[in-house]
Amino acid sequence: MKMIDPTFEILDCPDGLTLLQKIERAGRVCYKSEANITPDSAIDFVRRVLKSGHESVLEHEKISVRVICDRGVSHEIVRHRIASYSQESTRYCNYSRDKFQNELTFIRPFFWNDDPEKFQIWQDAMAVAERSYLTLIEKGALPQEARGVLPNSLKTEIVVTMNIREWRHFFKLRSAAAAHPQMQEIAGAMLKAFQSHFPVVFEDINHEARASGNAG
Numbered sequence: 001m002k003m004i005d006p007t008f009e010i011l012d013c014p015d016g017l018t019l020l021q022k023i024e025r026a027g028r029v030c031y032k033s034e035a036n037i038t039p040d041s042a043i044d045f046v047r048r049v050l051k052s053g054h055e056s057v058l059e060h061e062k063i064s065v066r067v068i069c070d071r072g073v074s075h076e077i078v079r080h081r082i083a084s085y086s087q088e089s090t091r092y093c094n095y096s097r098d099k100f101q102n103e104l105t106f107i108r109p110f111f112w113n114d115d116p117e118k119f120q121i122w123q124d125a126m127a128v129a130e131r132s133y134l135t136l137i138e139k140g141a142l143p144q145e146a147r148g149v150l151p152n153s154l155k156t157e158i159v160v161t162m163n164i165r166e167w168r169h170f171f172k173l174r175s176a177a178a179a180h181p182q183m184q185e186i187a188g189a190m191l192k193a194f195q196s197h198f199p200v201v202f203e204d205i206n207h208e209a210r211a212s213g214n215a216g
Contacts, residue, residue: 072180
């Protein structure tokens with residue numbers, strides 16, 4: 001049994017200014033103000049777009065991220081409809097194989113870092129799930145059959161592609177204080193990275209809770 005922390009990797013990381021310039025070129029068509037484009041006009045243009053609420057212009061650009069999280073968190077991510085997803089399949093992945101080191105991998109729940117008793121109860125439950133899964137496979141069960149014993153804490157990988165407007169919506173919901181703690185953990189770390197790589201379009205969104213995820 002392996003335990004890891006959630007991580008993510010931005011797969012297509014265009015230069016932040018280039019991203020803004022593409023949004024500006026699309027948005028200025030609305031006003032037929034293309035003649036006003038200069039090498040540094042995109043920043044102010046996009047800020048005005050955000051201030052006016054004209055966020056449909058942001059849908060012209062997208063960002064893809066590979067997220068490693070638990071199955072419970074992934075179930076919340078895929079509820080965002082304006083997006084594309086490719087996710088590790090428990091139906092086809094056989095975790096008893098060598099390429100998975102013949103074991104299950106679980107996402108460590110950070111909220112029990114200071115509560116060893118609860119953490120041990122969780123760890124024992126994961127060990128039971130792993131033994132049950134591997135025993136079922138050994139007795140001839142297919143992965144799609146044995147996966148019935150797999151818990152929400154099972155590690156999964158998912159590639160998420162959203163346009164800029166939907167990413168803004170995602171972060172407003174998933175990094176908020178009302179979100180699930182493990183959702184906040186990964187979303188807060190992602191938001192910080194997005195604000196660094198893609199300034200202006202994410203700078204007005206605040207992460208309301210403490211996050212402890214790791215960025216790739």
